Amino acid sequence: MSTNTQNQPTLDPAATLDDRFCAAIRVVVPDLPDDQVKAHIGPSRQPKFGDFQSNCAMPIAKRVGMKPRDLAAKIIEAIDVSGIAQPLSEESIAGPGFINVSLLPEALGSALGALDSDELGITPPAHPKTIVVDVCGVNLAKQMHVGHLRSTVIGDAIARVQERLGHCVKRQSHVGDWGRPIAMVVEELAVMEDAGTDLSTISLAELNAIYKVVGAKCKAETKALEIIMKVGGHAKAEIELEERIADADAAMDKAKARLVALQSGDERSVRLWQLIYDITMTACLATCQRLNTNITDEHSAGESTYRDELGPLVQDLIDRKIAVEDDGALVVRCEGIKEPTIIRKRDGGFLYATTDLAAIKRRVGKLGGDEVVYCVDSRQGLHFKQVFAAAHKAGYDKNASGTDAVLVHTMFGTIFGEDNKPLKSRSGENLNLSDLLDEAVARASASVAEKNPDMPESERQPISEAVAMAAVKYADLSTERIKDYVFSFDRMLAFEGDTGPYMLYAIARVKNMLRKAADKGVDVDAAKNAEFSMADPAERALALMVLRYPTIIQATGDNHEPHRLCGYLYELASLFAKFYEQCPVLKDGVDESTRDGRLRLSMLALRVLQDGCNTLGIPTVERM
RNA sequence: GCCCCGAUAGCUCAGCUGGAUAGAGCAGCGGACUUCUAAUCCGCAGGUCGAAGGUUCGAAUCCUUCUCGGGGUGCCA
Numbered sequence: 001m002s003t004n005t006q007n008q009p010t011l012d013p014a015a016t017l018d019d020r021f022c023a024a025i026r027v028v029v030p031d032l033p034d035d036q037v038k039a040h041i042g043p044s045r046q047p048k049f050g051d052f053q054s055n056c057a058m059p060i061a062k063r064v065g066m067k068p069r070d071l072a073a074k075i076i077e078a079i080d081v082s083g084i085a086q087p088l089s090e091e092s093i094a095g096p097g098f099i100n101v102s103l104l105p106e107a108l109g110s111a112l113g114a115l116d117s118d119e120l121g122i123t124p125p126a127h128p129k130t131i132v133v134d135v136c137g138v139n140l141a142k143q144m145h146v147g148h149l150r151s152t153v154i155g156d157a158i159a160r161v162q163e164r165l166g167h168c169v170k171r172q173s174h175v176g177d178w179g180r181p182i183a184m185v186v187e188e189l190a191v192m193e194d195a196g197t198d199l200s201t202i203s204l205a206e207l208n209a210i211y212k213v214v215g216a217k218c219k220a221e222t223k224a225l226e227i228i229m230k231v232g233g234h235a236k237a238e239i240e241l242e243e244r245i246a247d248a249d250a251a252m253d254k255a256k257a258r259l260v261a262l263q264s265g266d267e268r269s270v271r272l273w274q275l276i277y278d279i280t281m282t283a284c285l286a287t288c289q290r291l292n293t294n295i296t297d298e299h300s301a302g303e304s305t306y307r308d309e310l311g312p313l314v315q316d317l318i319d320r321k322i323a324v325e326d327d328g329a330l331v332v333r334c335e336g337i338k339e340p341t342i343i344r345k346r347d348g349g350f351l352y353a354t355t356d357l358a359a360i361k362r363r364v365g366k367l368g369g370d371e372v373v374y375c376v377d378s379r380q381g382l383h384f385k386q387v388f389a390a391a392h393k394a395g396y397d398k399n400a401s402g403t404d405a406v407l408v409h410t411m412f413g414t415i416f417g418e419d420n421k422p423l424k425s426r427s428g429e430n431l432n433l434s435d436l437l438d439e440a441v442a443r444a445s446a447s448v449a450e451k452n453p454d455m456p457e458s459e460r461q462p463i464s465e466a467v468a469m470a471a472v473k474y475a476d477l478s479t480e481r482i483k484d485y486v487f488s489f490d491r492m493l494a495f496e497g498d499t500g501p502y503m504l505y506a507i508a509r510v511k512n513m514l515r516k517a518a519d520k521g522v523d524v525d526a527a528k529n530a531e532f533s534m535a536d537p538a539e540r541a542l543a544l545m546v547l548r549y550p551t552i553i554q555a556t557g558d559n560h561e562p563h564r565l566c567g568y569l570y571e572l573a574s575l576f577a578k579f580y581e582q583c584p585v586l587k588d589g590v591d592e593s594t595r596d597g598r599l600r601l602s603m604l605a606l607r608v609l610q611d612g613c614n615t616l617g618i619p620t621v622e623r624m
Numbered sequence: 625g626c627c628c629c630g631a632u633a634g635c636u637c638a639g640c641u642g643g644a645u646a647g648a649g650c651a652g653c654g655g656a657c658u659u660c661u662a663a664u665c666c667g668c669a670g671g672u673c674g675a676a677g678g679u680u681c682g683a684a685u686c687c688u689u690c691u692c693g694g695g696g697u698g699c700c701a
Contacts, residue, residue, distance in 0.1 A: 045644075055643055058681065068681075095644045096681065139701085176701065303701095329699050338626070338697085345699045352701050381628055382696055413629085414694085451663065467663095479637060482629065484694075491636070496663065497649035498637080505663050513660050520660095548640090555640070567638060570648080577664060586660045602660095624663075 011114040011121045012547065013103055014052060016084050017041050021054050021099075024079035028071070029064055036063060043544065047537060049094065050102040051544055052085075057097035068097030075099065083107065105534040112532050112543055116604050120611055121550040124166035132170045132369035133159040134359075134376065136295055138284045139176035140276050141185045141207040145430035146423050146487070147377070150412045153476050155375030156293035157562040157616045158410060164615045165557045170367050171295060174359065177277060177302035183259035184214040184251070189272045190258070199275060204283040207276060217251040263307065277302075287434055292469055292619045306358040310350045313358050314343060322394050334389035341386040356387045361396040364405040371406040373560060378411035378482060385409075410560045413484035415476075423487050440468035443493050444501075448624065466619040467501055468493070473618050474500030478566035498570050500618060503609065506573035508624045509580060510606040516586055517599060524599065533597030538579040542605060545572050549608050553615065562616055569612045576605050 021039035025032065040055035057072035064071070076088040076099065086102045094100055103111075115121040135155030138144055144152075159169045176182075188210050193199055262269040281300060288295040314330065317323035323330050323343060330344035343354045363369045374384055388407045391397045397405045417423040425431045445464035448455065455463075475492035479485050492499055517524050534540055545568075552568040555561075584590050585598040613620050 040643090042640075042643090045647095049644080053643090058643080062681065098644065179701080181701090327698075331698075340698065342699050347699085349699085351699070355701095378629065379695055380701090383701090385628085411629085447663075451661090483637090484630080486636075488636085491650075494650075494663090499649085499663090501663060502649095505661080509661060509664085516660055552640085559641090563638085564640075567640085567648095570638090574648085578666095580660080581656095581665045584660070590660095623661085 011111055012550065013084060013107060013111050014041050014043070014547075014551070017052055017054070017081075017101060020079055020081055020084065021056060021075070024075045025056060025060065027078040028074045029060060032060065032063070036060065043548065044100065047541065049098075050092075050100040051108075051540075052101045052103070054099040054101065055097075057093075057099065061097065069093055072097045072099050108534055108540070108543055108547075109532040111547055112601070112604065115547060115549070116600075120608060121547075122164065122166075122553055123550075128167050129370040130168045130170065130368045131159075131162045132172055132363040132367055132372045133162070134172050134174055134372070134374040135159065135293075135299070136173040136284075136288065137175065137376070138173070138280065140182050140280045141204075141211040142280070143204055143208050144284050144287050144433040146415050146433060146436060147430065149433060149436075149472075150415065150476055150481070151375050151377070152288060152291060152293055152295065153473050153617070154410070154412055154481055154562060155373075156291075156295060157477055158373060158375055158560050160294070160615050160617055161553065161557045161560075161562065161565070164553060164611075170363075170369070171299040172301045172359075172363065172367075173295060173299050175281070175300050175302035177273075178304040178307060178355075180255050180259055181211070181215065182273065182276065183262055184217075184255040185211055185276060186262060186269055186272045187254050187258040188214050189275070190268065193272075199272075202275075202279065204279050207279060214251065214255075217248055287437070290434075290437060290465075290469070291473065292617050294617070301359070301362075303352075303355050306355050306362070309358045309361070310354050313361065314350070314354065317343065317394060320394070322390075332390040332393065334386065334393055337386055337389055339382065339386065341390045343390075353383065353387050353390070356383075357391055357394070357396060360387065360391040360407065364397055364399050368399060369405050370399065370403075371408065374407075374409045376409065376411065378413055381409065381411060408560065410481065412481040416484055416486045418486065418488065420486065437468065437472065440472050440489065440493065441465055443489055444468040444471065447493065451624070463621050463624055466621050467504060467624060470500030470504050470613075470618045470620075472500075473616070474503065474566060477562040477616055477618075478570075480563055481561065501624075503569055503573050503613060503618070504621055504624055506576050507606060507609050507613070507620050508622065510576070510602050510609075511622050513585060513599075513602060514606075520586060522586070522595070522599070524603075527596040527599040528603065530596035530600045531593065532601055533594045535594070536579075536583050538575070538582040539598065539601060542572075542575045542579045542601060545575050546601075546605055546608055549612070565612055565616055569609060569616075572605065572609060572612070576602075576609070579605075 018039045018041045021041065022037050025037050025039070036059075038056060038059075040059075041052055042055070044050050044053050057068045057075065061068040061071040072093045073090070076090075076092060079088060081088060081101070083104070084107045085104060088099065088101070092100050133155055136148060136152045138148055156171070159171050163169045185207065189199060258269060262273055281297065285295070285297060314323065317332065318330070323332050325331075326340065328346035329342050331340035331342050333340045341353050342351055343357065344350055360372065363372045376384070384407075388397075388409075391407065392404065397407060399405050415423045423431055441464050444467040445460060448460050448464050448467065452460070471492040475485075475487075478498065493501065496502070514524060532539075532543065534543065548568065552565060556565040579601075583598055585595055585602065590598075610620055
């Protein structure tokens with residue numbers, strides 16, 4: 001909790017209490033060093049302990065050789081909580097020396113009033129940072145599969161949180177659009193075209209099939225060699241294997257030749273490559289859009305865009321003796337990392353570490369990144385450790401102002417199937433992401449229809465789509481990203497408990513309430529300025545949770561951990577549900593001022609829920 | 625071999641950066657619908673926080689060692 005040194009009124013009661021407690025501590029222990037003056041204010045775990053607690057007495061008492069409860073008593077004597085909290089007494093001290101604080105209803109109301117603005121209490125930073133976020137990372141000629149789900153969904157959420165905090169975010173999708181595998185597909189398309197095939201109608205699924213075939217051809221070489229080693233001289237097998245190797249060699253030679261042609265700008269090769277690029281990206285960006293992520297064509301930064309930068313970059317590293325030859329390859333060795341970073345193969349080819357170094361250089365130097373966040377699978381841990389260290393050694397992480405950019409790998413775990421193995425289709429192949437989303441929508445649609453038998457198809461369809469995306473995304477975002485998780489339609493779409501649909505339901509209920517209010521002739525606009533009613537514990541609990549929103553957004557951003565925001569929104573939605581049950585708003589017998597106060601609280605909670613969902617990239621609905 | 629990550633209720637997960645009696649959801653049992661939308665709410669039951677030491681007034685949280693599981697580890701990305 002930061003100390004608010006300026007004497008401004010603040011939205012956050014916790015910050016105000018922090019100031020008051022710190023002031024009291026300075027009076028009671030005048031010679032305490034500044035860095036030890038900490039109020040340790042936090043929300044109470046249980047309502048019976050009040051709204052907030054200060055844990056300052058224990059550590060300071062230890063320091064000055066007092067009993068914690070005695071020190072707490074002195075702090076209570078010295079503190080001024082007027083205008084913010086109920087007067088403190090002996091009774092406020094509990095356990096080893098906790099000081100429990102209950103806010104004055106009017107203080108709670110005015111804090112809510114201050115939060116009730118467009119910004120919802122989140123103030124723009126004095127010095128906005130430029131944050132580059134590496135997301136998605138699809139490969140040409142391949143359909144998006146579940147492996148791309150997390151990088152896309154989590155990466156976009158991380159980006160959105162930083163945008164919400166007021167930073168300048170630049171998404172970058174490191175598209176795998178270069179290298180021999182792509183050249184092989186280009187080669188294959190050339191052969192097909194020569195045979196008279198019309199390539200103008202080719203689909204991504206077909207490209208994907210071609211990719212698999214040519215990929216298998218390429219692998220035949222190594223596979224065959226492995227088998228020879230095992231089997232030894234078996235005449236028949238040898239002949240067969242020799243044929244396979246010959247085939248593979250031929251395929252490989254053609255691919256290599258095609259890559260050279262492509263790299264040297266051969267017109268036909270480039271045209272076919274562009275065809276593959278367009279087909280792939282059109283489909284993948286459509287899926288990104290369907291997932292309600294803000295990832296578009298302008299964010300694509302394919303490996304091919306670095307191709308002219310790799311040679312000079314490697315030469316620079318050689319000239320400055322940062323890269324050295326080792327067993328024919330060119331490597332960068334970094335302190336504390338055993339494995340060297342290989343940036344050029346023995347045959348002269350570059351590797352993904354080379355491209356990633358060029359990417360860091362561009363992202364920090366050209367894009368001005370103060371921070372570069374890589375939302376990539378945890379198995380790339382060593383790779384990024386190496387690349388970050390190598391970039392630092394070369395000074396590629398130094399931005400225009402001469403400071404080192406922060407490079408972070410926000411890694412995430414694997415999605416498992418019910419069998420606790422990485423999620424695959426029944427045939428053992430990568431599960432197509434569009435198919436997965438289609439199934440989620442179909443299941444959501446069945447549930448929506450069940451709950452709303454009279455809803456016309458035209459209305460049900462978009463709702464089902466939003467519910468399905470919310471379910472899939474929330475399931476992915478709501479657990480700690482480093483952990484693996486088991487994918488389960490049943491759980492994420494169960495519509496009970498900690499799920500996306502639960503959040504959407506809470507929102508739909510408030511929306512419905514507002515529609516009902518308008519139907520009844522209630523002046524909803526007038527209620528926007530009503531006094532908050534804080535009589536009921538359920539209202540109070542909801543209000544306190546609403547007030548925590550800015551702090552949660554900040555913590556979510558600081559750690560790049562969207563699950564923190566999910567957890568908060570679930571608690572908020574849950575407290576709203578309790579409030580909804582216990583505090584009638586529009587029902588008969590509710591007086592006008594209570595009604596308007598509750599209406600205003602509902603609307604504020606709604607806006608926080610919607611803002612939170614939007615910050616995570618979770619779509620919401622008007623009704624469900 | 626070395627390195628990284630994980631282990632919390634029967635299951636799936638939180639635990640606010642060291643604070644009070646470790647919390648949710650699912651599954652189980654029992655309640656609340658002529659509804660401001662029951663896709664909800666209330667109650668009951670369920671845990672030596674992988675193990676052992678250590679630091680601390682105070683440890684699921686920090687340190688050390690170990691066990692189990694996953695991943696990575698020089699020319700694929």
